[in-house]
Amino acid sequence: MCLATAFANRNGEETVVAQYVAAVELREGKVLLTGIMGEETEVEGILKSVDLTKNVVEISCPA
Numbered sequence: 001m002c003l004a005t006a007f008a009n010r011n012g013e014e015t016v017v018a019q020y021v022a023a024v025e026l027r028e029g030k031v032l033l034t035g036i037m038g039e040e041t042e043v044e045g046i047l048k049s050v051d052l053t054k055n056v057v058e059i060s061c062p063a
Helices: none
Strands: 004-010 013-027 030-035 040-044 046-051 056-060
Touching: 004 040, 013 040, 013 046, 013 056, 030 056
Parallel strands: 004 056
Antiparallel strands: 004 013, 013 030, 030 040, 046 056
């Protein structure tokens, strides 16, 4: 099973916003991250990249 860690980049500072992410969905300017246990984290921003070999999701957030 491939689970990812999601990072948000705000003003050049990267922070972890969700761990054990199993699904990523784009919704009206927001990124919805769903964890392995079904918990949801919604982040306002743009999906920058998804690297499944490194299990990383990067989100670029507005200033």
